[in-house]
Amino acid sequence: MITDLGFWTLQALNALQLSMLLFLLSVGLTVIFGLMHFVNLAHGALYALGAYFAASVAAMWGYWAALLLAPVAVAGVGVLLYSGFIQRMRKSGPMAQVLVTFGLIFVLLDMTRIVWGDLPLAIEVPAMLGGRLAVLGVEYPTYRVFIIVLGLVVLGGLAFVLGRTQIGAMIRAGVDNDEMAACLGINVERLFFCVFCVGCALAGLAGVVAAPLLSVSPDMSLQILIPTLIVIVIGGLCLLQRGVAGALLFGFVQTFGAVLAPQLSSVLIYALLAAVLVIKPVGLFPAKG
Amino acid sequence: MKTTTLAALGLATTIATTATAEDIRVGLLLPYSGVYAALGNEIDAGFELGLEQFGSETDATFEIVREDTEVKPPVALGKAKKLILQENVDVIAGIVSSGVLGAVRDMVHGAAVPLIVANAGNDGATGADCSPFITRMSFSNGQVNRPMGTWMYEQGVRKVYTLAPDYAAGRQMIDAFEATFTAAGGEIVGQDFTPFQKTQDFGPYLTHAKSSGADAVYVFYAGGEAISFVKQYDSFGLKPELPLYGSGFLTSSLYVNAQGPAAEGVIAVSHYVPTIENDANAKFVDGFTANVGRAPSEFAVQGYDAARALIEATKAGATDRASLANALRQVTFDGPRGTLSIDPATNNIVQPIYTYETVARADGLTQKVLAQLPSEADPANGCVMDPVSN
Numbered sequence: 017m018i019t020d021l022g023f024w025t026l027q028a029l030n031a032l033q034l035s036m037l038l039f040l041l042s043v044g045l046t047v048i049f050g051l052m053h054f055v056n057l058a059h060g061a062l063y064a065l066g067a068y069f070a071a072s073v074a075a076m077w078g079y080w081a082a083l084l085l086a087p088v089a090v091a092g093v094g095v096l097l098y099s100g101f102i103q104r105m106r107k108s109g110p111m112a113q114v115l116v117t118f119g120l121i122f123v124l125l126d127m128t129r130i131v132w133g134d135l136p137l138a139i140e141v142p143a144m145l146g147g148r149l150a151v152l153g154v155e156y157p158t159y160r161v162f163i164i165v166l167g168l169v170v171l172g173g174l175a176f177v178l179g180r181t182q183i184g185a186m187i188r189a190g191v192d193n194d195e196m197a198a199c200l201g202i203n204v205e206r207l208f209f210c211v212f213c214v215g216c217a218l219a220g221l222a223g224v225v226a227a228p229l230l231s232v233s234p235d236m237s238l239q240i241l242i243p244t245l246i247v248i249v250i251g252g253l254c255l256l257q258r259g260v261a262g263a264l265l266f267g268f269v270q271t272f273g274a275v276l277a278p279q280l281s282s283v284l285i286y287a288l289l290a291a292v293l294v295i296k297p298v299g300l301f302p303a304k305g
Numbered sequence: 306m307k308t309t310t311l312a313a314l315g316l317a318t319t320i321a322t323t324a325t326a327e328d329i330r331v332g333l334l335l336p337y338s339g340v341y342a343a344l345g346n347e348i349d350a351g352f353e354l355g356l357e358q359f360g361s362e363t364d365a366t367f368e369i370v371r372e373d374t375e376v377k378p379p380v381a382l383g384k385a386k387k388l389i390l391q392e393n394v395d396v397i398a399g400i401v402s403s404g405v406l407g408a409v410r411d412m413v414h415g416a417a418v419p420l421i422v423a424n425a426g427n428d429g430a431t432g433a434d435c436s437p438f439i440t441r442m443s444f445s446n447g448q449v450n451r452p453m454g455t456w457m458y459e460q461g462v463r464k465v466y467t468l469a470p471d472y473a474a475g476r477q478m479i480d481a482f483e484a485t486f487t488a489a490g491g492e493i494v495g496q497d498f499t500p501f502q503k504t505q506d507f508g509p510y511l512t513h514a515k516s517s518g519a520d521a522v523y524v525f526y527a528g529g530e531a532i533s534f535v536k537q538y539d540s541f542g543l544k545p546e547l548p549l550y551g552s553g554f555l556t557s558s559l560y561v562n563a564q565g566p567a568a569e570g571v572i573a574v575s576h577y578v579p580t581i582e583n584d585a586n587a588k589f590v591d592g593f594t595a596n597v598g599r600a601p602s603e604f605a606v607q608g609y610d611a612a613r614a615l616i617e618a619t620k621a622g623a624t625d626r627a628s629l630a631n632a633l634r635q636v637t638f639d640g641p642r643g644t645l646s647i648d649p650a651t652n653n654i655v656q657p658i659y660t661y662e663t664v665a666r667a668d669g670l671t672q673k674v675l676a677q678l679p680s681e682a683d684p685a686n687g688c689v690m691d692p693v694s695n
Contacts, residue, residue: 030508138565
């Protein structure tokens with residue numbers, strides 16, 4: 017066994033970095049489900065779209081422009097999806113929603129293939145994020161530190177908006193009892209529409225952030241879907257804190273599983289999922305009430 | 306009356322067969338959708354170019370029927386049946402995934418239809434599962450990696466850490482390398498097999514490799530995983546202290562530009578790179594660049610040589626399934642990869658292997674050939690086959 021402290025610090029940072037990437041991805045999905053009770057399996061496809069938009073924008077105007085514009089573009093796709101499908105499917109039950117959004121994955125996948133081709137694309141990291149930083153006594157890639165910081169910023173921002181602002185209060189009211197909220201003069205439909213767009217933008221953001229780390233290829237949406245769903249099931253579907261807890265648990269189990277028991281690493285996370293489903297089917301950190 | 310009609314019919318069929326004998330129907334069985342669509346299109350472009358450049362050398366004409374395997378073995382089996390029974394093809398070429406090859410193997414073997422494998426590298430396909438009807442013009446997993454173990458030891462590398470995805474090809478590639486490297490006197494100080502197509506973050510494995518005390522890391526990754534791996538390896542700053550070596554697919558010319566500067570200095574072993582210097586390769590690279598707009602990859606040359614093998618077989622007088630299968634086993638020519646031949650004991654290709662370094666030039670990344678390693682036929686691996694009949 018390796019006794020060097022730096023090794024374990026590095027692995028903990030790896031775990032944190034993976035957790036934050038998964039958090040960015042799953043938070044959009046949890047927020048949409050938590051507030052709208054809508055299962056959007058096409059979320060992974062929006063993440064892939066984010067990465068593709070980023071690759072195109074970055075080729076023209078550089079990475080920072082991509083970081084800003086790609087989530088906006090994905091939110092735009094979200095608007096189309098909402099007015100085309102989601103609005104009509106709101107009341108039609110989870111089975112129909114799962115089927116339609118699962119189909120959407122393949123439609124979007126083939127559209128990315130038609131537009132961007134089959135060859136994987138790449139985004140270069142801007143120079144200031146390119147090197148390595150000394151963190152806690154170890155050298156760690158700056159870009160990964162950036163992902164961790166960005167994840168924490170998004171978490172802080174969402175916690176603030178949901179917990180401390182008027183809009184946050186309206187959203188929480190809509191979740192608790194949408195009819196009563198509507199009686200009080202809140203336009204619940206419009207609120208949900210905004211929430212959906214923000215959720216899509218977050219998926220796009222996750223795509224941009226993941227793109228320089230991974231490769232931008234048509235199948236990235238399918239690769240990420242299962243980990244995201246596992247995060248949500250482990251955390252318990254509802255608001256923010258649970259999404260974070262699920263992502264952290266996934267990140268640490270996956271990373272330390274790969275180090276300590278490489279033969280089991282791909283099974284461990286499913287074992288955890290099964291254990292959670294058997295022992296606490298509502299998720300480890302269920303919504304109160 | 307009835308007998309006469311039947312006899313007439315029989316005669317008509319015979320005449321029909323003779324009349325179209327010079328027209329060879331070729332079934333291209335490739336993934337045009339799914340995760341390997343890029344490879345399918347690359348092989349297809351190579352195959353087309355091969356017919357275009359060498360088609361005039363033979364009297365035969367070729368008619369191509371394309372079917373999409375979708376990289377799904379059951380789908381591919383259905384498509385192979387369609388090509389054989391309905392389209393009545395004389396020969397099938399293609400097959401990217403070894404899973405697909407395993408699925409169609411019994412079908413083509415049973416129907417006695419010649420199959421030219423243009424990618425799938427599973428050692429077993431020209432080992433225990435070999436067939437006189439299946440000729441491989443691409444490579445076998447072991448063949449590409451075996452010479453690298455000895456070569457790296459000669460370069461002074463003594464301790465190696467290996468990484469590969471956890472599936473048959475990953476294990477065959479690493480095993481072949483490990484066998485020759487340890488036989489030469491080297492030591493494998495650690496290895497990991499990462500979950501295939503489920504690993505997005507290689508950070509944990511890279512940290513592990515770094516602390517293993519190895520002189521170098523030897524890996525096999527392909528496609529999207531290769532891009533993620535090379536970029537993440539570079540971002541951890543491992544390259545200066547722990548040079549990265551790999552099976553050639555790691556920095557294939559097909560996607561090396563997506564890896565960018567991260568791929569610089571990576572040394573890999575392959576059966577083809579577009580910078581091999583010979584006349585046949587110059588002709589191939591020029592033709593491919595004119596058609597597609599970029600340099601060809603090892604996948605393109607496999608399609609190109611598959612078409613060339615078919616043309617050589619018809620030049621030897623082959624006209625139908627049986628004669629084509631027999632002629633394909635005796636094909637030999639000088640192509641972009643050097644002198645190629647088919648080992649009649651296994652029907653696998655015998656070809657030189659190249660080690661190369663990815664280097665930056667003004668117009669992007671390119672491959673600098675370091676050494677040409679001699680051609681070696683694979684061991685029979687349990688393959689028992691009738692000798693070639695003349």
